[in-house]
Amino acid sequence: MDPSVLEQGGVQRRLARTRALAEVGVAGLRTLLGSRALVVGCGGLGHPVAAYLAGAGVGHLTLMDDDDVEETNLNRQLLFHTQDAGRPKAAVLQERVRALQPHVAVAAMEMRLTERNARGIVGAHRVVVDCTDDPATKFILQDTALRCAVPLVHGGAVRWGGQVTVIPAGGRPCLRCLFDEPPPAERCQDAGVLGAACGAVGAVMAAEAVKVLLGVGQPLTARLLTLDLLAGTTRVQPLYARQGCPHCAAAATPARR
Numbered sequence: 001m002d003p004s005v006l007e008q009g010g011v012q013r014r015l016a017r018t019r020a021l022a023e024v025g026v027a028g029l030r031t032l033l034g035s036r037a038l039v040v041g042c043g044g045l046g047h048p049v050a051a052y053l054a055g056a057g058v059g060h061l062t063l064m065d066d067d068d069v070e071e072t073n074l075n076r077q078l079l080f081h082t083q084d085a086g087r088p089k090a091a092v093l094q095e096r097v098r099a100l101q102p103h104v105a106v107a108a109m110e111m112r113l114t115e116r117n118a119r120g121i122v123g124a125h126r127v128v129v130d131c132t133d134d135p136a137t138k139f140i141l142q143d144t145a146l147r148c149a150v151p152l153v154h155g156g157a158v159r160w161g162g163q164v165t166v167i168p169a170g171g172r173p174c175l176r177c178l179f180d181e182p183p184p185a186e187r188c189q190d191a192g193v194l195g196a197a198c199g200a201v202g203a204v205m206a207a208e209a210v211k212v213l214l215g216v217g218q219p220l221t222a223r224l225l226t227l228d229l230l231a232g233t234t235r236v237q238p239l240y241a242r243q244g245c246p247h248c249a250a251a252a253t254p255a256r257r
C-alpha cells in the first residue's frame, strides 16, 4: 500500500492510538503502511495476528489457508461466525479484516504452503508469521524464510498455553537447531486447546511482527517465550545455534540476541 494513504483523515483517526506510541509516530506508521506481512494459517493464531496487524497499520496482509471453517473452530477463531461453516477460512478472514480496516490491502490464498510454491510467496513479504499447526509446514516455512532472508515469527498453542520465538533473517538459531526433523504433530483436536491460549500467543506474535517491521524493542530472537496459562507462568529461555544445523552450523556458538 502507498503510505500516502495516511493523509486520508479516516485512516489517521483509525490508527491514532498506534501512532501515539513513542516507538511508532508518523514515521513508524508510514513504515507499517508500506509493509507486507504473510500470515500462514487462518485459525486460532491467525485471527488475532491478522486483526492486530491490520489494527497496527500494516498496509498489506496475505492470509493463507486451505481449510474450510468448522463449528469446532469457533471456540478460538473469533472472527468466524456460526453461519461461516463450510466456507474457506482465508476468504472469510479476508472479509472480516477488510470490514475492520477497509484501507488495508488483504489478499486471500486458499491453498497450502508447499516446497514448490513457498519461495515465491514468502519472498514477496517483509515478515512471515507462522500461524500453522502442522510441523512439516512450519519447517518448509522457516527453511524458505531463511533462504529468502525474511524474518519469521514462529508460534504454537495447545492445551492451556504455547510458545513464541522469532527467527531473524540470518537464522541463528532456527527451528532446525531445536529439532532435526519436524516433530510429531500434537493436534488441538486430540490434546484440546483453550481459545484464550490462542489469543494470548497470537497477540504476542502480532507484537513481535510489529517490532520486527519497525526495528524497535527487543524481538524474541534467540529466545523462546513459553506461556502456561494453567500454571499462571511465563518463561523466557535462551536458544542456541546447534553444530549439526544445516542453516546455522557455521555459527554454532551462543547466538546473538
Ligand SMILES: [Zn+2]
Residues within 6 Å of the ligand: 171, 172, 173, 174, 175, 176, 177, 178, 241, 242, 245, 246, 247, 248, 249
Ligand atoms: Zn539452525
